[in-house]
Amino acid sequence: MKMLRKLFLLAIVLAGTTATASTPMINCLLLGATSSVSEEDFQKERLAAIKFITAYYVRAQNNPACRSDWLCVNFFGGDDDYTGMPFFKCDDEEAIQRVVKQIATMPHPKYKNSSVYTAIGRGLLECMEKEKSLSGKYAKNIIIVTSGQDNSSDPGLVESIKKSFPNRYASLCIIGVGSKANMASLGPLADICINVDNFDNLLIALILAGQ
Numbered sequence: 001m002k003m004l005r006k007l008f009l010l011a012i013v014l015a016g017t018t019a020t021a022s023t024p025m026i027n028c029l030l031l032g033a034t035s036s037v038s039e040e041d042f043q044k045e046r047l048a049a050i051k052f053i054t055a056y057y058v059r060a061q062n063n064p065a066c067r068s069d070w071l072c073v074n075f076f077g078g079d080d081d082y083t084g085m086p087f088f089k090c091d092d093e094e095a096i097q098r099v100v101k102q103i104a105t106m107p108h109p110k111y112k113n114s115s116v117y118t119a120i121g122r123g124l125l126e127c128m129e130k131e132k133s134l135s136g137k138y139a140k141n142i143i144i145v146t147s148g149q150d151n152s153s154d155p156g157l158v159e160s161i162k163k164s165f166p167n168r169y170a171s172l173c174i175i176g177v178g179s180k181a182n183m184a185s186l187g188p189l190a191d192i193c194i195n196v197d198n199f200d201n202l203l204i205a206l207i208l209a210g211q
Helices: 002-014 039-062 093-104 116-132 155-164 183-189 199-209
Strands: 025-032 070-076 139-146 171-177 192-196
Touching (some): 025 039, 025 116, 039 093, 039 199, 070 116, 116 139, 116 155, 139 199, 155 183, 171 199, 192 199
Parallel strands (some): 025 070, 025 139, 139 171
16 A cells, blocks of 8 residues: 555655647546445446446547547446556557456455545556556546545545645546545545435436546
8 A cells, every 4th residue: 555655645746747639548447346245236327437438439439539539447346446447548449348348247346445545546657657658648537436435544645645635646436426536525626526315316427526
């Protein structure tokens, strides 16, 4: 975890200038998958993620300007609980089919903890690393879904993220599901903050966050 904190701080220092609204996007969707999320709600979360991916694909097909966009979808829990799925291009039908199949057949991991700050740090690092592997400048967009309290174990990383968001390197949208989501603490970090009552409304929130 100390290494993740150091990498996060280094990424903030080395990040390039702000991308404009017309630049292509690197999107990172992070979904909480703790044991507090029921099997039924996890199925709804998976389905919302799949429909979100499909919506990005359709948008890329209909809008040539979106065909350079990238997306990754990962489920998180505690500090070391992270699925680590790779980025895929939003117009790559074969890659999207593979990711959709992986998510559709993924069993509920039922992670014990919910390290929201750690997941945000990982998401930002992944977006920056992806941008380094590409040519040109990309806007970076992190969307995180949480339904519980944060249990990040590294106070230094938590403080680093609190001081770094909102920032000019990446936009952050936090979607809180239900009344137990710690939006009072997490809300000040976000460029966009959305609260929904349950997982039935998650897809609508994701579409709003991904605009």
